[in-house]
Amino acid sequence: MFRKILIANRGEIALRVICACKELGIKTVAVYSEPDRNSLHVRFADEAVCIGPARSSESYLNIPHVISAAEITDVDAIHPGYGFLSENANFAEVCEASHITFIGPSPEILRLMGEKERARGEMAAAGLPIVPGSNGLVSDPDVAASEARRIGFPLIIKASAGGGGRGMREVRNLEELLPAWETARNEAQQAFGVPDVYLEKFIERPRHIEFQVLGDLHGNVLHLGERECSIQRRHQKLVEESPSPALTAAKRDKLAQKVIAALRHIGYSNAGTVEFLMDEDGSFYFIEMNARIQVEHPVTEMVTNVDLIKSQIRIAAGEKLADAVGAVEFRGHSIECRVNAEDPETFVPSPGRITTFQLPGGTGVRVDTAAHADAVIPPYYDSLIAKLIVRGRDRSESIARMRRALEMFVIEGVKTSLPLHQRIFAEPDFAAGRLDTHFLDRLIPVRGK
Numbered sequence: 001m002f003r004k005i006l007i008a009n010r011g012e013i014a015l016r017v018i019c020a021c022k023e024l025g026i027k028t029v030a031v032y033s034e035p036d037r038n039s040l041h042v043r044f045a046d047e048a049v050c051i052g053p054a055r056s057s058e059s060y061l062n063i064p065h066v067i068s069a070a071e072i073t074d075v076d077a078i079h080p081g082y083g084f085l086s087e088n089a090n091f092a093e094v095c096e097a098s099h100i101t102f103i104g105p106s107p108e109i110l111r112l113m114g115e116k117e118r119a120r121g122e123m124a125a126a127g128l129p130i131v132p133g134s135n136g137l138v139s140d141p142d143v144a145a146s147e148a149r150r151i152g153f154p155l156i157i158k159a160s161a162g163g164g165g166r167g168m169r170e171v172r173n174l175e176e177l178l179p180a181w182e183t184a185r186n187e188a189q190q191a192f193g194v195p196d197v198y199l200e201k202f203i204e205r206p207r208h209i210e211f212q213v214l215g216d217l218h219g220n221v222l223h224l225g226e227r228e229c230s231i232q233r234r235h236q237k238l239v240e241e242s243p244s245p246a247l248t249a250a251k252r253d254k255l256a257q258k259v260i261a262a263l264r265h266i267g268y269s270n271a272g273t274v275e276f277l278m279d280e281d282g283s284f285y286f287i288e289m290n291a292r293i294q295v296e297h298p299v300t301e302m303v304t305n306v307d308l309i310k311s312q313i314r315i316a317a318g319e320k321l322a323d324a325v326g327a328v329e330f331r332g333h334s335i336e337c338r339v340n341a342e343d344p345e346t347f348v349p350s351p352g353r354i355t356t357f358q359l360p361g362g363t364g365v366r367v368d369t370a371a372h373a374d375a376v377i378p379p380y381y382d383s384l385i386a387k388l389i390v391r392g393r394d395r396s397e398s399i400a401r402m403r404r405a406l407e408m409f410v411i412e413g414v415k416t417s418l419p420l421h422q423r424i425f426a427e428p429d430f431a432a433g434r435l436d437t438h439f440l441d442r443l444i445p446v447r448g449k
Contacts, residue, residue, distance in 0.1 A: 001317050002026050002077045002101070006070045007041065009081030010060060012370045012387065013293075014041035017079045020309035029073045031066060033059035035378045040370045047073050054380045060084045063091050070100055077101040077316060079309075083382065086292040087114055103316040104270050105291045112266065113291040116160045117198045123286045126262035131277065131285040133200035144181050144199065148174065151201050157181055159188035160196040165235025167191060170202055203285070205436040206277035208232065209244050210290075211259050212300045214311055215268040220321045223256045224300050224308075225330055229275075230435040231424060233347055238417065238440075239424060240296035241335040242303050245395060245433030246278060255284055271297075271312050295338065295387070298368055302334035302391040333398040334391040337406065337421045341377040341385050344420035345444065351379040355413035360405040364391045364398075367409075377414055385416060399431060420444075 004027040007014045014030060018041060021028045030045035035054045042048045049069040052059030059065065061084055070078055078100055080086035089110040095102040104110070113119045117137055124130045134147040137160060148155055148171070157180055159167025167188035169180035185195040208229045215221040228244035229237045243252070259274050273290045297308045306325055314324035341350045357373040369386035371377070377385060390405055392398030403425050409418055423443060424430055430439075 002075075002313065004029060004046075004073065004075045005077045005079055005103070005313070006031065006066075006073065006075040007045070007079050007081065008060070008066050008085055009079075009083070010036055010039065010041060010370075010381065011384065012368050013081035013083075013295075015044065015370045016368055017081060017309055018044050020307060020313060023307075024310060024313060026313070029069065029075055031060070031069050033380075035376075035380060039375075040372070049073060054378065056084070056380065063088075063094055066091075067094055067098055067100075070095075071098065075100065077103055077313075079103040079313070080292065082292050082295055087290070089114060101316055103312055105268060105272065109266065109268055110291050113272075113289045114161060116158060116162060116288055117196075118160075119289060120286065122266060123262055123289070126265040127258055128262050128274075128286040129284055131200045131203065131287060134198045137196045137198050138181070139196070141178055141181065144177060145174065147199050148177050151199055154202040154204070156200050156202045157184040157197050158200060159184060159192060160198055161192040161194050162188060167197065168235055200287075203277050203279050205280055205438060206230075207244070207246055207435055208237075208275065208437055209246070209278050209284070210273045210275040210294075211256060212294075212297070212308070213259060213263055213268070213272050213274060214308075214315065214321060214325060215263055215270060215272070216315050216321045216324065217269050217318060218320050219264065219267070221260045221263045221268060222321055222325070222328070223259055224304050224306060224328060226252060226256075227273075227296055227299055228435065229296065230437050231430075231439050232437050233440050235437075237296065238338050239335065239421070240299050241333065241395075241398070242299045243330070243333065245435075246282075251282070270315055271308055295384070296336050298366060298387060298389045299334040299336045302366065302389060303330055303332055304328050305331070332391050332393050333395045334389060335398050335402050336387055336389045337402065338384060338417070339386045339388055339409070339411070339421070340383040340417045341414045342383050342417055343415050344417050349379065349383045350415035351377045351383070352414040353377075354385075354411060356410055357412075358408075358410035359386075360388070360408035362401075362405075364401055365405050366390070371411075385411065385414075388421075395433070396431075399425060 006029040028045040030048040051065040085091040089107040092102040092107040157169045189195040212224040227242045231239035366389040390401040
């Protein structure tokens with residue numbers, strides 16, 4: 001087992017990793033930017049190193065600074081959390097070269113899954129169904145037009161190195177294609193450093209369903225069920241739940257076995273999430289794999305009683321799945337709401353100082369957060385304040401518990417998404433499980449896109 005782990009992240013996920021390390025008896029090192037000097041992950045880590053100013057490129061994304069912090073504190077592993085460097089193959093390679101264990105998949109797998117079009121081809125070859133799309137990347141306007149005619153409208157343009165909805169554009173007809181293609185390429189260049197895009201058939205009213213997986217360094221892979229992530233805004237998830245109300249046990253098992261076979265085929269290790277769109281006919285299509293821990297991992301932990309962060313660490317240390325994970329027993333239903341510092345109608349970020357912070361409690365309620373009264377939500381990073389997670393015996397109890405918890409969650413000083421979540425949970429369609437990725441378009445039809 002590792003002696004000391006550096007957490008190359010901030011906020012609630014950094015604090016979450018620190019908690020797991022404390023339970024495993026592992027020392028921790030926090031890294032932080034200057035605005036995060038007084039953050040809780042800095043306070044609760046055994047050591048802390050400032051790695052730069054507010055700008056992410058000069059701190060949390062600065063590989064030399066992170067590695068220098070790891071070397072001067074003599075750590076033997078780095079946990080990247082999610083976002084920032086978590087799926088950066090170059091960072092994983094630098095860790096290897098520095099004789100520091102990267103707690104995540106291999107650089108080769110990170111590179112494969114980071115190239116979305118290449119990942120689609122590999123997963124199709126491994127037996128997973130994929131959305132019909134372009135034959136490779138589309139870097140020429142004439143090719144874009146011919147591929148669009150072949151695929152058919154509507155379609156969606158996606159950044160190959162993308163994530164979080166950046167570099168994505170829906171296209172309804174040929175007249176919209178070239179302007180959208182140019183915009184997507186420019187956005188991809190700005191966000192990811194490469195302009196590569198590809199085309200996919202646009203599924204009108206899909207559900208977004210993903211499978212949580214774990215693989216060890218000995219060739220073993222298992223799944224920990226699925227999460228329904230259809231409640232989204234601008235392709236970013238707001239509400240997640242497990243299990244999905246759309247899946248039968250038979251359909252879940254059939255797809256899960258295909259996922260396991262595909263990941264064994266590519267030699268996947270550590271935590272990951274295989275993401276699908278499900279159309280109105282119940283057909284599934286692979287869209288991408290996130291080769292890291294997800295923001296929404298707590299809902300899986302709540303229904304399986306598996307600590308995914310501790311499992312990641314133990315797998316990276318060489319343990320087999322059976323020892324790292326233990327027995328898996330699916331029980332009950334869990335839902336997570338992402339509470340963001342943003343206007344609940346326009347989604348404009350609302351940074352500032354929190355003046356009141358009262359957490360809900362009671363049976364089956366969990367809050368993952370690094371916020372507190374008098375904490376400052378800086379304008380430089382993701383606007384996530386907290387993740388509110390509940391578990392019930394079934395979906396109905398879980399919904400009732402979330403409604404109660406949302407009502408008792410008090411945050412003042414900044415605008416938050418709490419009122420939006422209350423609206424979502426008051427909707428009859430949500431209670432009935434009638435979900436798709438355009439749910440919020442119907443709930444807030446006047447909001448900007």
